[in-house]
Amino acid sequence: RMAPILNLVVGVASLLALLSLIVLAGSTLIYDEPWYLGTVNELHNKGLSIQFLKELPGPAGPLYTFVHYGFESLTSLQAPPVRIVNFLTLLAVIGVIALTLSHRGSAYPLASSLAILGVPMTWKLSGLALTEIPALFFLTLGLCLLSEVISQPVDRPRLSTIILAAIAGL
Numbered sequence: 001r002m003a004p005i006l007n008l009v010v011g012v013a014s015l016l017a018l019l020s021l022i023v024l025a026g027s028t029l030i031y032d033e034p035w036y037l038g039t040v041n042e043l044h045n046k047g048l049s050i051q052f053l054k055e056l057p058g059p060a061g062p063l064y065t066f067v068h069y070g071f072e073s074l075t076s077l078q079a080p081p082v083r084i085v086n087f088l089t090l091l092a093v094i095g096v097i098a099l100t101l102s103h104r105g106s107a108y109p110l111a112s113s114l115a116i117l118g119v120p121m122t123w124k125l126s127g128l129a130l131t132e133i134p135a136l137f138f139l140t141l142g143l144c145l146l147s148e149v150i151s152q153p154v155d156r157p158r159l160s161t162i163i164l165a166a167i168a169g170l
Contacts, residue, residue: 004107007115015117025079032131037068040077043062060131068085085129090133093136093140096137101113141168142168145168149168
């Protein structure tokens with residue numbers, strides 16, 4: 001019984017440490033941050049068009065652009081606010097994992113979901129405005145929805161279950 005409490009304490013302390021690093025890191029954009037954040041301006045210039053999608057640089061796809069476009073009025077596409085978007089997305093990932101584990105009958109879903117902080121790439125991806133965390137959020141959300149779908153009886157699927165499966169696939 002001590003392990004879940006320890007997981008919670010270490011997890012919350014880790015999240016606070018990560019948030020502190022984000023806030024104290026300064027306002028200089030680094031690595032791929034300026035390059036990918038520039039795609040938001042391209043969305044402004046070209047709109048959601050075939051041209052925008054064809055000329056989108058890099059392998060990440062438009063999801064990152066859409067996320068930061070949505071938060072642009074709050075972040076002005078500047079650090080550290082753009083990095084806080086990824087931190088908040090990490091919190092959402094943890095919440096969705098906890099919900100999924102709860103659906104699957106885990107005794108300690110929140111404590112267990114904090115284990116994602118032990119994955120080394122999580123810190124870098126969540127502490128900077130990089131492209132992977134929005135995708136990770138939608139991956140975990142899709143898995144959560146599929147977890148609900150597979151808990152439904154298969155002999156007579158309801159329309160709502162089929163719709164939920166389709167949304168999970170998207």
